[in-house]
Amino acid sequence: xxxxxxxxxxxxxxxxxxxxxxxxxxxxxxxxxxxxxxxxxxxxxxxxxxxxxxxxxxxxxxxxxxxxxxxxxxxxxxxxxxxxxxxxxxxxxxxxxxxxxxxxxxxxxxxxxxxxxxxxxxxxxxxxxxxxxxxxxxxxxxxxxxxxxxxxxxxxxxxxxxxxxxxxxxxxxxxxxxxxxxxxxxxxxxxxxxxxxxxxxxxxxxxxxxxxxxxxxxxxxxxxxxxxxxxxxxxxxxxxxxxxxxxxxxxxxxxxxxxxxxxxxxxxxxxxxxxxxxxxxxxxxxxxxxxxxxxxxxxxxxxxxxxxxxxxxxxxxxxxxxxxxxxxxxxxxxxxxxxxxxxxxxxxxxxxxxxxxxxxxxxxxxxxxxxxxxxxxxxxxxxxxxxxxxxxxxxxxxxxxxxxxxxxxxxxxxxxxxxxxxxxxxxxxxxxxxxxxxxxxxxxxxxxxxxxxxxxxxxxxxxxxxxxxxxxxxxxxxxxxxxxxxxxxxxxxxxxxxxxxxxxxxxxxxxxxxxxxxxxxxxxxxxxxxxxxxxxxxxxxxxxxxxxxxxxxxxxxxxxxxxxxxxxxxxxxxxxxxxxxxx
Amino acid sequence: xxxxxxxxxxxxxxxxxxxxxxxxxxxxxxxxxxxxxxxxxxxxxxxxxxxxxxxxxxxxxxxxxxxxxxxxxxxxxxxxxxxxxxxxxxxxxxxxxxxxxxxxxxxxxxxxxxxxxxxxxxxxxxxxxxxxxxxxxxxxxxxxxx
Numbered sequence: 206x207x208x209x210x211x212x213x214x215x216x217x218x219x220x221x222x223x224x225x226x227x228x229x230x231x232x233x234x235x236x237x238x239x240x241x242x243x244x245x246x247x248x249x250x251x252x253x254x255x256x257x258x259x260x261x262x263x264x265x266x267x268x269x270x271x272x273x274x275x276x277x278x279x280x281x282x283x284x285x286x287x288x289x290x291x292x293x294x295x296x297x298x299x300x301x302x303x304x305x306x307x308x309x310x311x312x313x314x315x316x317x318x319x320x321x322x323x324x325x326x327x328x329x330x331x332x333x334x335x336x337x338x339x340x341x342x343x344x345x346x347x348x349x350x351x352x353x354x355x356x357x358x359x360x361x362x363x364x365x366x367x368x369x370x371x372x373x374x375x376x377x378x379x380x381x382x383x384x385x386x387x388x389x390x391x392x393x394x395x396x397x398x399x400x401x402x403x404x405x406x407x408x409x410x411x412x413x414x415x416x417x418x419x420x421x422x423x424x425x426x427x428x429x430x431x432x433x434x435x436x437x438x439x440x441x442x443x444x445x446x447x448x449x450x451x452x453x454x455x456x457x458x459x460x461x462x463x464x465x466x467x468x469x470x471x472x473x474x475x476x477x478x479x480x481x482x483x484x485x486x487x488x489x490x491x492x493x494x495x496x497x498x499x500x501x502x503x504x505x506x507x508x509x510x511x512x513x514x515x516x517x518x519x520x521x522x523x524x525x526x527x528x529x530x531x532x533x534x535x536x537x538x539x540x541x542x543x544x545x546x547x548x549x550x551x552x553x554x555x556x557x558x559x560x561x562x563x564x565x566x567x568x569x570x571x572x573x574x575x576x577x578x579x580x581x582x583x584x585x586x587x588x589x590x591x592x593x594x595x596x597x598x599x600x601x602x603x604x605x606x607x608x609x610x611x612x613x614x615x616x617x618x619x620x621x622x623x624x625x626x627x628x629x630x631x632x633x634x635x636x637x638x639x640x641x642x643x644x645x646x647x648x649x650x651x652x653x654x655x656x657x658x659x660x661x662x663x664x665x666x667x668x669x670x671x672x673x674x675x676x677x678x679x680x681x682x683x684x685x686x687x688x689x690x691x692x693x694x695x696x697x698x699x700x701x702x703x704x705x706x707x708x709x710x711x712x713x714x715x716x717x718x719x720x721x722x723x724x725x726x727x728x729x730x731x732x733x734x735x736x737x738x739x740x741x742x743x744x745x746x747x748x749x750x751x752x753x754x755x756x757x758x759x760x761x762x763x764x765x766x767x768x769x770x771x772x773x774x775x776x777x778x779x780x781x782x783x784x785x786x787x788x
Numbered sequence: 789x790x791x792x793x794x795x796x797x798x799x800x801x802x803x804x805x806x807x808x809x810x811x812x813x814x815x816x817x818x819x820x821x822x823x824x825x826x827x828x829x830x831x832x833x834x835x836x837x838x839x840x841x842x843x844x845x846x847x848x849x850x851x852x853x854x855x856x857x858x859x860x861x862x863x864x865x866x867x868x869x870x871x872x873x874x875x876x877x878x879x880x881x882x883x884x885x886x887x888x889x890x891x892x893x894x895x896x897x898x899x900x901x902x903x904x905x906x907x908x909x910x911x912x913x914x915x916x917x918x919x920x921x922x923x924x925x926x927x928x929x930x931x932x933x934x
Contacts, residue, residue: 565891566799572892573805577812580895584812609892 214524216531232531239523247515255508259501266497271459274473274486274493277415279457281423282475282484284411289370289480292325293385296401297368299331300389305397308333308342315344327403329382334360334398345402363388363398370480373405373425373433373442381405381433381442409434419492425482426450433482448472448485461490539742546743550673561612568608575601626775628663629671631696631704638675639694642683649688658697661704666775670747677744678708678767685712685765702773703753711764720759751775790816791906792834796826796852797841797868806839813899823847827855835863837905839898840885842869842876850880857884862912864905866898 216232299308299317307313314331321328330345338355354360363369363386371384386400412423412434424436430450432442439446447465451458457475464470469490476483491498579598582591635655639646646653664671682692691711699705715723724745748755752772759765793815797803800821807817818835820826824847830838838856842849853865867888869877877888886905889898 566802569892570799570801570805573802573809576895577805577809580809580812605892606894609890613890 214528214531216528232527235530236523236527239527240519243519243523244516247519248512251508251511251515255504259504262500262504263497266494266500270471270493274459274471274488275457278459278473278475278484278486281412281415281486282457282477285408285425285482285484286477286480288407288411289385289477292327292401292403293368293370293387295321295325296385296387296399300387300399305333305389305391308397308399311342311344314342318344321401327405327407329402329404331402332400334386334400336395336397340400341397359384359386360398368479372427372431372481375443376402383433405434415486417486417488420489421487421492423484423486425477425484427481428483438487446485448487450483543743543746557615561615564608565612568605568612572602572605572609575605626665626667628665629668630663631661631706632657634668634671635675635694635696638672638679641676642679645683646692649683649686649690651683651686651689652691654691654693656693656695661696661698662773664704664771664773664775666751666771670751671771674744674747674751674769675706675708677740678769681740681767682708682710682712682765685714686710687712699770703770704773706769706771707766708769709764709766714761714763714765715757715759716761720757723757724755790814791836791902792816792818793902794818794820794826794829794835794838796820796823796838796844796849798822798844799841809895810899810902813895815902823849823852823855826852827859830856830859830863834860836909837886837902838863838865839902840865840867842867842880842888850876850883853880853883853885862909862916864909866901866905868893 214236216236299321303313303317308317314333318328318331321331330343330347330349332340332343332345332349334340334354338353338357338360340350340352340354343349359369359371367388369384369386371386373381373383375381382402382404384400384402386398388396388398390396408425412425415421415423417423420438422437422439424439424446425433426446427433428450430445430448432440432444432446435441436446439448448462448470451460451472451474453476454474455476455478457473459471459473462470462472471488471490471493473486473488474483575598579595579602582595582598632655635657639653639655643653645651679692679694683690686692693707693709695705695707695709697705723741725742745755748769748771752775754770756768757765758768793810795803795807795810795817796819797806798821803819803821807819810817818829818833820829823844826838826840827847829835840849840853840856844852849867849869853867856863856865861884865880865885867877867880867885868891869888877885880888886908887901889901
């Protein structure tokens with residue numbers, strides 16, 4: 206038997222009958238409805254809760270990440286802004302503290318640069334540019350004196366704004382650096398510019414010092430998206446990044462983006478005030494959400510396991526309950542059928558008794574009339590004593606006697622239907638039953654052997670039930686056999702308080718697979734030929750009622766043997782015995 | 789003296805034939821077709837044996853039997869019954885019937901049962917007579933009481 210067949214509940218293959226209430230007995234439908242309803246009612250809230258928990262936790266973790274990112278961005282941008290502001294102020298301070306004439310002196314300027322380099326890191330050189338755009342004085346590693354800057358874009362810009370901080374560029378030095386230019390107005394209405402170059406290694410150090418972990422990255426870009434500091438994953442300085450540049454915002458902002466490979470990124474940025482720089486910190490969203498993924502996994506597992514458990518329990522309970530209903534219904538139907546069957550038998554019995562009784566009266570009249578004719582011949586000797594006539598009368602009389610035997614047997618059969626326990630001669634009962642089927646046996650030339658061992662005491666049992674049992678078994682055997690078959694009935698004492706009756710035929714036999722089921726109600730191989738499938742189940746019930754056991758052995762093609770073991774004395778239940786003694 | 793017999797049965801044909809057959813066998817036979825009629829006859833005449841059908845329209849066999857036994861306790865009754873009424877027959881025997889027979893029955897059986905009943909009644913009457921005789925012998929005055 207396969208697993209699915211084992212798991213399949215008994216009611217699954219039940220064929221619903223017809224009738225006005227057939228939907229009440231569609232067990233598969235009841236089962237489905239139960240499973241569906243309970244499933245929905247239990248799983249819906251669970252899924253709903255799990256979903257809510259999922260989104261709440263996810264959003265909490267996400268907003269926490271955004272906050273953390275914004276904080277880092279904002280701190281870093283302040284640091285950078287402070288760095289640049291500090292240097293700008295220093296340069297500004299120099300213009301205020303020193304007269305133009307002093308600054309034009311290269312020695313003085315060199316001293317100032319030296320002091321600057323001592324106080325602030327990153328200063329590379331200093332230069333003084335007059336209002337015509339020519340560099341008047343320069344101190345630093347290169348020979349840049351007398352260069353004319355008047356055509357440069359930044360020169361024009363610083364004239365307007367007073368301060369200029371350049372993008373990072375390589376310049377003559379081939380080292381990334383930026384330039385801070387401060388304009389100082391002179392009392393005579395003209396002006397000069399102080400230009401300082403700052404090594405951007407400082408920024409890079411600051412940014413690479415950030416604890417970002419994993420695939421985190423922090424860098425500066427200018428407003429065109431060109432890298433100003435080296436990045437870990439977006440290329441080196443002066444490379445254009447692939448990210449969409451965020452819109453200007455005075456505060457640190459966080460948004461989500463994708464890398465060119467489609468990896469989701471969380472990007473934090475801040476426009477650094479008064480500089481062309483945008484600070485960008487990029488992290489892989491997946492790494493930020495790592496904790497969340499673990500939680501999500503647990504949540505999912507929990508959900509799946511509880512759903513599976515609930516479903517299993519629902520399926521189990523539904524199958525169990527519906528099966529109970531099914532079994533109860535089977536029993537109910539069987540009880541109904543049994544009652545019907547018993548009633549049918551009882552009415553047949555009553556009918557037979559009525560007919561037999563009615564026939565007995567005319568039979569008695571025939572008997573007397575014929576007897577009278579015979580008497581007239583023998584006693585009065587009035588008529589010529591004709592041997593032939595006497596023969597005729599005698600044959601009428603013997604026929605009447607035969608009829609009488611038949612009616613008496615019929616009456617006896619009917620009478621025993623409702624009488625309970627009485628002493629029974631087993632041989633007599635067997636003969637009586639065979640008497641009913643004797644004609645059929647004769648027509649079909651079935652040989653019937655009865656072998657009842659001597660010394661079987663009278664059974665104290667229910668005669669009617671015993672008759673029915675034997676009648677059913679013999680009938681079955683007749684149906685199993687072809688014409689010319691051989692039926693054997695054997696009875697002997699089985700033990701001190703029981704007898705054994707064997708009914709064997711040499712008919713078609715019962716296949717092994719059906720053998721287990723033949724006592725089940727409604728199991729029939731003759732359904733198409735009008736069998737109800739009740740005969741053997743009722744026989745089984747009757748044997749049980751008589752306190753006996755019934756067994757079957759069969760080989761296909763060889764025949765079947767039913768063995769009944771009956772107690773010599775039927776033990777009646779106390780309640781019943783009491784009831785019958787009262788009535 | 790011939791034994792006096794009353795046959796009670798609602799089947800007229802049956803009663804006629806049976807009475808004739810018994811008459812041939814030297815019995816004094818009277819017939820009756822109902823319980824009520826039978827009781828009238830029992831009151832009027834002295835029968836030795838009554839053959840009574842259990843199943844009759846009107847007064848049933850058992851009721852008739854009870855009445856007969858009340859009126860004439862010494863009269864022997866043989867009951868005719870169908871097989872289904874063996875219980876009734878047993879009840880009848882408890883009420884004092886001699887025996888029962890199943891219809892249709894062999895005439896020989898019936899005759900032997902009638903003879904048995906007749907003998908029993910005769911013996912009983914004989915004993916009663918003797919008892920009476922001895923009573924009269926012991927106190928002749930008591931004879932006058934009757």
